[in-house]
Amino acid sequence: MVVVTAKMFFNQGKLKEAENILKELIEKTNQEDGCIEYKSYLSNSSSDEIVIIEKWESQAHLDAHMKTKHFTELLPKIGEMCSKKTEISVYSPLI
Amino acid sequence: MVVVTAKMFFNQGKLKEAENILKELIEKTNQEDGCIEYKSYLSNSSSDEIVIIEKWESQAHLDAHMKTKHFTELLPKIGEMCSKKTEISVYSPLI
Numbered sequence A, B: 001m002v003v004v005t006a007k008m009f010f011n012q013g014k015l016k017e018a019e020n021i022l023k024e025l026i027e028k029t030n031q032e033d034g035c036i037e038y039k040s041y042l043s044n045s046s047s048d049e050i051v052i053i054e055k056w057e058s059q060a061h062l063d064a065h066m067k068t069k070h071f072t073e074l075l076p077k078i079g080e081m082c083s084k085k086t087e088i089s090v091y092s093p094l095i
Helices: A014-030 A057-063 A069-081 B016-032 B059-065 B069-080
Strands: A004-010 A035-043 A050-057 A082-095 B001-012 B035-043 B049-055 B082-093
Touching: A004 A014, A004 A057, A004 B001, A004 B049, A014 A050, A014 A069, A014 B059, A035 B016, A050 B082, A069 A082, A082 B049, B001 B059, B016 B035, B016 B049, B016 B069, B035 B069, B049 B059, B069 B082
Parallel strands: none
Antiparallel strands: A004 A050, A004 A082, A035 A050, A035 B082, A082 B035, B001 B049, B001 B082, B035 B049
């Protein structure tokens, strides 16, 4: 399994505008092969910050995800609404 | 639901030593009321960095967790093996 946390930092007020795009990304991603979990959460300390917590069966499934049409088309649109680069951390199960 | 990511940064080589304490913390926490998920993951970019991803039914369950014997006794021991403060982020479900 591969676990990813993707922290996104939106320009003030832009998260509301991005929600439809996020919904589309999350719905399509959850239908992908090897996607165990792909959900977004709003930070309790900033209304402009979210994290997407992802769980994939393998690195190959994650790599395939990053080549999908919805990923390659929607991520740049989301990025345009963000104040800084998405912070991506990749993990493997420990305990 | 309340989601927490707790990033821990160990002094070089200390994670191995901390594993038994982490195991105890994780086993006991998973038995707590309202604990949906409480698992640790090793960073793919640093062998001294882990994240604990937690999901709790409510803030009240999380608050109770932080008053448990295992939390109050084991966290300081883990902290002594870390190079800097644990980075805790708290979230609520979005999409």
